[in-house]
Amino acid sequence: MTSALTELLKSAAQELPPIESDQFGAKFDVFGDSRLVLIGDGSHGTSEFYRARAAITKRLIEKHGFTHVAVECDWPDAHSIDRYVRQNPHQSKDVPIRVFDHFPRWMWRNAEVQDFIDWLRAHNASLPPPSRTSFNGLDLYSMSASIRAVIAYLDNVDPTLAQSARKRYSCLTSWLSDPSSYGLSSARTRTAACEAGVVKMLTQLLTHRLRLATHPENGTAFLDAEMNARVVRDAERYYRAMYEGSSASWNVRDAHMFSVLSRILKLSPGSKAVVWAHNSHLGDARASSNGRDRGELNLGQLCREAFPGEVSVIGCGTHAGTVAAAHEWDEPMEVMDVVPSRLDSYERAMHDTGLPSFVVDLRPLKTPPMLQRFIGVVYRPSTERSSHYIETVLSEQYDAFVWFDRTSAVHAFETVQPKEALSMGETYPFGV
Template sequence: MANVNQQRQRMVDTQIARRGIRNEAVLAAMRAVPRERFVAADMAEFAYADSPLPIPEGQTISQPAIVAAMIDAAEVGPGDRVLEVGTGSGYAAAVIAQIVGHDAGHVFTIERHSALAQSATSRLRELGYGNVTVRVGDGTVGWAEEAPFDAILVSAGGPDVPPALKDQLAVGGRLVIPVGAEHEQTLLKIVRRSGTAYDREERGRVAFVPLIGAQGWAEDGTRPSGNLNPDHTPGPTRRTVPTMIAAAAEPLPDPDDPAFGRFFDRWGDRRVVLLGEASHGTSEFYRARAAITKRLVERHGFTIVAVEADWPDAAAVDRHVRDRGARNGVADEPPFQRFPTWMWRNTDVAAFVDWLHDHNRGVAAPDRRTGFYGLDLYNMGGSIAAVLDYLDRVDPEAAAVARERYGCLTPWQKDPSTYGRAALTQGFRRCEAAVIDQCRALLEKRLDYAGKDGDRFLDATQNARLIATAERYYRIMYYGGAESWNLRDTHMFETLTALLDAKGPQARAVVWAHNSHIGDARQTDMGITRGELNIGQLCRERFGDAAALIGFGTHSGTVAAATDWGEAMEVKRVRPSRPDSYERLCHESGVPRFLLDLRAERNEAVRRCLLPSRLERFIGVIYRPDTELRSHYSEASLPQQFDAYVWFDETRAVTPLGPEHARSGVPDTYPFGV
């Protein structure tokens, strides 16, 4: 109980008070009402999140900040008689009832879904809110027999203000209602000054479910023919979001079609193009990114492909695609042998690597060949080996010192997370300073080493940075919170900028990473609620419009994933997207494969209607369909998160490389020998 009370207090402090609500009665009521009692049991852990939550009948319980803002705008006070249109779960009615009190105040609330009305009535009664009366009916016509009302709050968006609700206001009464098209409304405050005079004030943009009824929208999405404004001018027509997406969508050919990449020429002048994926195991995402990257490399001069992969493993691929030869003449071990092997050891990546190798063979100048680089920090063992190998060759004395410094890390190279557990004791904290000293020592010798081999120096310095960062990462990941995520993404961003700096001011990079890394974290609950940042955010902050962030999504199909970390890969069925998600809107557009340019100058109308936060699906190397909402959905504002969105309505799992893909006669330097 104490924990729930703390969550409720934190919700009020961080989501409501900090957004400017100063009404003590509103703040006190929201501290008192148990929001977890107004959602399904499996949603209780999210009750105090800064987002709306689904309830039965396709409805939602509004975001706490919106509930507070509407009650504050309506100036609800002790003793008021209040009409609420759209009972839902009963949460807003309970908050209002807490404010008006049991003596003279009363809340009358109307719900058109009888099942919701019944459950809300039972819930409110159980919680002791005897000053609330619920009835089933058409809220757009109000509750004439109980009028006039001191305040009316409408929790659904109508085409305009229903005349019946204005008529039922007391003189001095306040009506708060969202008005506009579906999922894009203006919150209005109407104050009745006399029998015929009303003041009108706009309170900002909001997004609510449609207000259905005789003086609202019809069930089929049209406006009832008899429902006109007082001056008899038609209100807005209801154009659905899927319809708007379909109109703005640019249908795409298959990724294997050479025409696919041409759709992305509009970003060919960017310094960085970041290409996402909604899962790590979906073939269409890899094939699409490969097609886009080929176009950017061939037509627009991109020379850096930077991927969400370990630096040492990607370096082995890079040596192959740029014909750099093996380190010290010794062939690399096959890369990407650690879990999740299918993420990079799959047929789609192998095909792209073959293409990149062939492309580079046609480029005479070595410095104009396109490299393949890893941004991530997990493979400490491989990184240590790479740095020591380099130092053995160019500075054996420094190599001996490095071996000493890395000594306290080596026992856990095969399972670096074990090091994280051990590092919680003071005895292991000395490693952090040691590896940072090693990184610093390597960088201080930059001029000496760079003269011997610039490419190999870049490889070794990045590995030294990786080890220093990874040591801290595996230590802090056991403390929890955003710190480990932020350390990892900052490391990946710094690796990207180091590559760009090393290749010169004209260098341009294409990045392959998960949507959670390349979409701007500030526009998701990752950043808003948990304080996490990511590469996409950092690129926008550093490069501005010279960075393009492109997300990917799907509705259903199959995916290669495990049930838990380190377990075997399975081909799993992807559940159809949730009705309250961005993915469902894209699915309902009816366009099976498309590019949606989300920039205001290209598609302002669809961008505006998609701005309000919705659920978005994220599948990594782990997929748990049974707990999909908790495990894989997060709140985001899609048009603020990405510059564009690539949609595949149905997708299939990647094919991991196996013995059946072995090829005879391939050189020892080929990285995907099987």
Template sequence: MTDPLQTAARPLTGASRAYDALLERIGDSRFVLIGEASHGTHEFYRARARLTRRLIQERGFTAVAAEADWPDASRVNRWVRGGGEDGSAQEALGDFTRFPRWLWRNEDVRRFVAWLREHTRRHPGQEAGFHGLDLYSLHRSMRAVTEYLEGVDPGAAARARERYACFDGSGGDPQTYGHAAEHGHQEPCEAAAAAQLLELQRRGPDPARGPLGGDDLFSAQQNARLVQNAERYSRAVFRGRGEAWNIRDTHMAGTLAALVAHGEAQGRPQKIVVWAHNSHLGDARASEMGWARGELNLGQLTRERWPDSTFILGQTTHHGSVTASGGWDQPARVQQVRPGLPGSLEERLHAVGGDFWLDLRSPEVAGALGEEVLQRFIGVIYRPGTERQSHYVPTRPADMYGALLHFDGTTALVPLDATAGAEEEGEVPETYPTGL
């Protein structure tokens, strides 16, 4: 009997035109969420960049929203738009200093960011921004809020510093703060963070800052919102994975909605590509995350808010190599990815042969991948010795994604830094504590 997946598979040759049929399948979607099965695979980053370039050039997409923190990505966004003091894409990525630096400081992202700046230069009025959705930059975001206010209202800056001084008792460590506040050793800073966000939300743009004044205020508001949610996240980590995960992904969904509202308020309809891990973008309702652990995610929330405008694209691999760490704050290294477990989604796709994409909305593919199957998720940490327990989750792939890209054998991405393990003092590592 012919395997329906072999009949439905569309080969990926490496040429940009190989994505023509996929772009037609994406159609008029305003939100294209492109996932990855690991944070350290070159082919995933390359395919995502190729698709994103075409969505910007041919479909008028206005922004990339990534699983990165707002202030770190803001430096990239300024450079892409011709501002800031950086002289290159690599310099513009310079604020990505926390573990795992290779998540965004790698050759594939550097090349894409350089292309994005060139596109903006050549097509004024059709620029596409680069923004961060995540919430790990608690202290950097506090600094960004006070620095903005120093330039427009020193009195408001003094009030912000007074409110944010609540966090000083933890020695600048969000994990120490979260533990102390959750266990009654320190007064929670929730009210102070909420008050600062409310004051910023009541401000109007500063006319003296020119046409970008509204963007500057919006960025400050997003940083204040990040502080509020990072405070909640820091405490929730000590109450269990599920609550902390939900705070994080709800924050990412809220940031995406804020980007849409801000862009539309400026008279430009928004179409956004989202870059994040499969675990954040594949609809959580179709995995054990949702049906057993009570976790939601960004893909689910985006589908729920914009059901007719959201297209989710997952990426998988069967074997190869990956850039990953063996533990928190350890240097990145190239590791061998074991072949997919027997009976897993990865083994099922490996049997088709080669690199290809599948339309999961076609009846034959939905029928073949609609049942529960193990799916592999590798974050910034890879533990092949406990792979089944550490990296596989039961899922229903046809309900998680609209399409799948499968690269059968993959290679590790190349970090920009020779060593990429050290954590910036005073901030939580990106993806902590899940690694995703």
């Protein structure tokens, strides 16, 4: 089966020029008419995946009118980046802004991402503000920061409502340093003690939308407060769902990502977005054993269902090399060797083509069910089969797949010197 698949893939493969070549992004013009282009990565620590994704995105923005970049990171971090790339004022010029300053730092605190952010700021500089491409976070791990953001916003525009927010969010105060412990407590007591408060707070914000959004000191801040309130509501549910079943929290998280993406698109009718996330979030879950056997849904599936015919999904994969990852959650990053792909996997079939890098348009192909590898921020080479492979149907998961036979770890850092003068500070990715 692998031999036949290798021949099929080789016959359909288009070899890729170097990622830095202007012609690399042009290979993906065929997807430029889509409203959503979802670009996955086979790991959260591979340089080639990040650089390829950036090159494709630049092309889609410059040549095909894409106006949003939405990524698998938290809303508050991305909002700081968004103010930078769209050249909006920072909230404070006195306090340094630390973004992505939590595990897994290397996922977004790396040279590859900074290069893209610098490019996006320069690209936006020549455009009027309404035409500038935004940078948005889709994830929900920022409960504490999101609560602070909602309260800070309301302190400025509606102190009475700010007091209401403090009261409603106070239920979560003792859990903010370790939100998963809230889920454990809820499971033990079989209660959802804080659910009503966080739902009511979002409802209150939306009820007062027109008044708050037209406040003379508001500007565009209401949207930020609204999205943070949505994060708090869904994060509360997510941490409870962690103890409800194998797929419950996963489904809450990906449904949240979809709701944020949908809200971004709704703000600008006719706008187009590029999404960056892991292959496991973007490759259609209905074509995987996790979807079939465990009831998982994901962002790619939800996008295809909501925007039929308007979504293109592109995956990335590799055979061997190095990757930045941790052995366990919250452990330090290491540069690890990637175990060569299994003989019974899609990755081995691609490796056996003998091509160092290529893209294959999967839409006219039909591939058999086989194992596919997924490496996240945690990599366990000693249990790779059980930890990192699931059965998928590649041609139903993705519209195209980008292959790099041998890859290297991202160039991660904790603090980087910005391109501004050193006196401006040392925060990533900008000085304040």
